[in-house]
Amino acid sequence: MPCPAPRLLALGDGAWTVEFGDAIDPALHGRVMGLAQAVRAAWATGAAPWRAVVDVVPTFRSLTVHYEPLACDGMALGDALLELAQQTTARPSAGRCWRLPACFAPAMAPDLDALAARVGLTAEAVVQQLLAAAFRVYQIGFLPGFPYMGGVPAALQVPRLPSPRKAVPAGSIALAGGMCAVYPWVSPGGWHLVGRTPVPLFDVRRDPPALLASGDTVRWFAIDEATFADLQARAQAGSLDVMACGSPPGGDG
Known part of the structure; x- marks a missing residue:
């Protein structure tokens, strides 16, 4: 065509x-x-x-x-x-390849069990599919630093929640349809919350402030709650080397 x-x-x-x-x-x-x-x-x-x-x-x-x-x-x-x-011809993605930490503990993933039940999988199987996927950043929008990412496995694609939450915690990893996103700020939101990252996606102390950009690729790796708390504290103190999580263009992530 x-x-x-x-x-x-x-x-x-x-x-x-x-x-x-x-x-x-x-x-x-x-x-x-x-x-x-x-x-x-x-x-x-x-x-x-x-x-x-x-x-x-x-x-x-x-x-x-x-x-x-x-x-x-x-x-x-x-x-x-x-x-x-x-x-101009199409250009393959040459953005950064990121490996970012994600915590899937119940307190960080309030919708994980319900989503898993809805698609006929265990919560562990859902997490494994998320960890195996590569998410392509299509655009940044809605909130400063908010990435709209494709690459959600077909088995995990579900509609938005019937009613949005009034306050989604910052760092929440969320799914809706074929999209994955991360809420960089506390805000309303109607996507399924399946995990949380301690890495700030928008920080005015960085240049540029938004961590991700269109064309980047994101892969998650799992961390426990103690590691999440440690990384979050370091991020808040400004001592977390966020850029070390990213590979140069062409890297394998």
């Missing part, structure tokens, strides 16, 4: 969005990431109209390019962006 042609959409007077399709799919996301790489390369040259770009934001199926409207001809930038999108 031929790939759909990219579509250019104006987003106010300071941004353009290029849409590649309407599905959540690794191949489509590869086209998004390919364009993101090409735009960043053009931006780095400092040539017109690219020098007016101020931010590049990938999502599941589109790329938004924010620019300073007084620094360029916005229509010329849109035309250049669409032409670049038509020329």
